[in-house]
Amino acid sequence: MPQPISFQYPERVRLAQTPTPLEKMERLSDKFGVEIYFKRDDFTGIELSGNKVRKLEFILHRALHMGVDTVITCGGAQSNHCRATAFAAKRLGLKAVLLLRTSDPEQPPSPEANILLDYLAGATIIWLTPEQYQQRDQYFKWQAEKLLAEGACPYIIPEGGSTALGAWGYVSAVEELVNDVEQLDDADSVPTTVISAIGSGGTSAGLVLGNKIFAADFRMLGVNVCDDKEYFQKVIGTIVNDFQDTYLKQQIVASADIEILDGYVGRGYAMSQPKELEAIRDLAQLEGVVLDPVYTGKAYYAMISELEKNPKCFGSRIIFLHTGGLFGLFSVADQMAELL
Numbered sequence: 001m002p003q004p005i006s007f008q009y010p011e012r013v014r015l016a017q018t019p020t021p022l023e024k025m026e027r028l029s030d031k032f033g034v035e036i037y038f039k040r041d042d043f044t045g046i047e048l049s050g051n052k053v054r055k056l057e058f059i060l061h062r063a064l065h066m067g068v069d070t071v072i073t074c075g076g077a078q079s080n081h082c083r084a085t086a087f088a089a090k091r092l093g094l095k096a097v098l099l100l101r102t103s104d105p106e107q108p109p110s111p112e113a114n115i116l117l118d119y120l121a122g123a124t125i126i127w128l129t130p131e132q133y134q135q136r137d138q139y140f141k142w143q144a145e146k147l148l149a150e151g152a153c154p155y156i157i158p159e160g161g162s163t164a165l166g167a168w169g170y171v172s173a174v175e176e177l178v179n180d181v182e183q184l185d186d187a188d189s190v191p192t193t194v195i196s197a198i199g200s201g202g203t204s205a206g207l208v209l210g211n212k213i214f215a216a217d218f219r220m221l222g223v224n225v226c227d228d229k230e231y232f233q234k235v236i237g238t239i240v241n242d243f244q245d246t247y248l249k250q251q252i253v254a255s256a257d258i259e260i261l262d263g264y265v266g267r268g269y270a271m272s273q274p275k276e277l278e279a280i281r282d283l284a285q286l287e288g289v290v291l292d293p294v295y296t297g298k299a300y301y302a303m304i305s306e307l308e309k310n311p312k313c314f315g316s317r318i319i320f321l322h323t324g325g326l327f328g329l330f331s332v333a334d335q336m337a338e339l340l
């Protein structure tokens with residue numbers, strides 16, 4: 001019987017509305033003959049909605065402790081992480097600079113969905129081409145130097161807040177999940193698979209670490225929405241190792257614990273196929289729950305596609321981690337409208 005690992009949480013600023021509810025999807029469960037629950041991390045806030053705020057609680061505590069006045073981060077044009085960072089920064093009286101990726105910085109995307117919210121929060125946006133974005137560490141450095149020269153005190157948050165420190169956010173979410181599952185009627189260790197989307201790897205890193213730290217015995221399964229399984233095994237493995245070296249001084253996660261369901265990137269990152277959008281529409285009409293097209297929609301589509309092939313493939317209980325991203329749906333409004 002695995003024993004919980006002793007540890008101490010780093011300090012955090014309270015930003016997220018937690019614990020988030022664990023809700024049973026009754027009709028979806030009936031459809032596939034397995035228990036399907038959604039962990040509603042889309043309820044962590046309105047402006048701050050989604051998974052990123054759990055990581056930001058730890059990251060921004062450190063930033064505040066260091067006395068910074070500006071945070072710099074990066075992401076795709078419709079990045080949920082950047083939007084959450086822009087608002088979290090304002091909650092704490094900080095400025096935010098966002099390096100956003102777009103095909104042509106001369107003609108940036110129109111201010112809709114997350115981009116509109118970034119501007120609304122007063123964030124400074126710097127548009128980078130995909131090639132420049134590959135060199136984002138250099139751009140981070142230049143921005144930080146520029147801000148320092150202007151008398152500001154900047155702090156860099158890597159893509160997605162996916163660092164060892166940020167991973168604490170999902171370690172703590174596993175503690176919540178353990179409590180959630182204890183509240184279910186038939187709590188006696190029903191084999192449970194937790195399914196989540198992978199974008200930059202920090203959420204999955206926290207989940208696999210938390211699973212060991214709390215001896216939780218969930219099957220943690222990530223669905224990559226870009227790149228591939230090998231790439232994310234490395235990325236998540238690096239965050240996990242960094243976390244173990246920094247905070248635990250012991251190895252608790254084996255590479256086999258980092259399980260990834262590949263094959264559902266579809267047309268590519270942030271590009272939707274009609275069948276993915278149809279799955280989002282059908283869930284909204286079946287259960288009254290909205291997913292986003294970039295992350296949760298793809299992970300959900302992966303989950304139901306596998307269940308259609310074999311309803312027992314994830315065991316008798318599934319917890320789908322709803323990591324938010326709702327605003328992203330408004331950036332595909334035209335595509336979605338065609339399916340309604």
Ligand SMILES: Cc1ncc(COP(=O)(O)O)c(C=O)c1O
Nearest residue numbers: 080199200201202203295323325
């Ligand atoms: C809504 C949403 N879900 C899931 C993810 C994936 O999380 P992570 O970047 O920690 O892998 C992201 C960000 O990438 C996101 O914005």
